[in-house]
Amino acid sequence: MTTLPENKPSPSAPTIKQVICIKWGTAYGARHVNTLYAMVARNITGPFRVICFTDNDGGIRGEVVCHPLPALGCEIPPDVPGKWPKVALWNRELFGVEGVVLFVDLDSVIVGNLDGYFTHGSPDEVITARNWIKPWKKLGQTSVFRFKVGGHPYMLDNLHADPAGVSRKYRYEQHYVTAGIRGGIRFWPAPWTRHFRLHCLGSWLTRLLRAPVLPPGAKVVTFAGGTKVEQAITGRCAGRDGTGTLGEHLRWVFGQGGSGWVRRLKDYMKPAEWVALHWRE
Missing domain, CATH: 3.90.550.10 (Spore Coat Polysaccharide Biosynthesis Protein SpsA; Chain A)
Incomplete structure (x- = not known):
């Protein structure tokens, strides 16, 4: 070393x-x-x-x-x-x-x-x-x-x-x-350090309608717990990492049956293009 x-x-x-x-x-x-x-x-x-x-x-x-x-x-x-x-x-x-x-x-x-x-x-x-x-x-x-x-x-x-x-x-x-x-x-001043899930991802309904946002004034976005950086870049759809349509995800959510549909619905996430822009060599 x-x-x-x-x-x-x-x-x-x-x-x-x-x-x-x-x-x-x-x-x-x-x-x-x-x-x-x-x-x-x-x-x-x-x-x-x-x-x-x-x-x-x-x-x-x-x-x-x-x-x-x-x-x-x-x-x-x-x-x-x-x-x-x-x-x-x-x-x-x-x-x-x-x-x-x-x-x-x-x-x-x-x-x-x-x-x-x-x-x-x-x-x-x-x-x-x-x-x-x-x-x-x-x-x-x-x-x-x-x-x-x-x-x-x-x-x-x-x-x-x-x-x-x-x-x-x-x-x-x-x-x-x-x-x-x-x-x-x-x-630190509050806007500087933000948490992806809490400040960028939004509620489960918001996730269905828009991609994760970059908060104004942020300098560092952390991914402590939950979503990984790589998942934010690819998005999540239909129980897997990667892009897909909202319709595809909804068909998967209600096609599984059982009582876990709320959890499955929350699993959807559009790709965050700004994460890919910044997280690179």
Whole structure:
């Protein structure tokens, strides 16, 4: 795996914007990392680097700096949901990566300029999206979040002290981040980070009549849970991924019989051309 350059920039050198991601297991491949790099390159100004922490760097384009997965250092009970390996990012050291970094999940589509994610608020703040399902609870959503490497090592220390208790109490890593960051987290402006299912797809009736929309002011659209990016590009019809007519879908819905017709009706989705436009190398 490649490493960051040993030479540090001079005080007069421009700040390098750093975007990081994590890839482990088989849910996402090199294509997702390569596409993330291309989307960042098209939507950022000034020097930048994309850094991927991964257990397999095969097929990842050479411009991406790859490092091993940071060790979580404890066992999370198998019945606990959420992406707890992300907590390892709060370690004191991340293979020489220093300064402020912007984490972006691999199931994200960058649709606008990212510069604001690096200038919003204070560099010492932890800034996340706001949980869209329960906004009144002021929970963080960590599909896109910014932090300073090594600035909050107690997050990992506290988890090590009681991994089962902490993970079962908060269940989701992002809930732990919300509650655990000293001084509290901050939120991005609401329009910047949007959720595909909640903000683009619309109600089941809307899905029958129009394609998913790109919300005004969005910079990143996340696909956390549910629909995959590839499905948004192809659409869904008649119980399969891919395009098809509404009439074909309705015949399939009511031809199956049984009581699951409402669920089958909701499965329809027209292709989102704007997703294909942005999610590409």
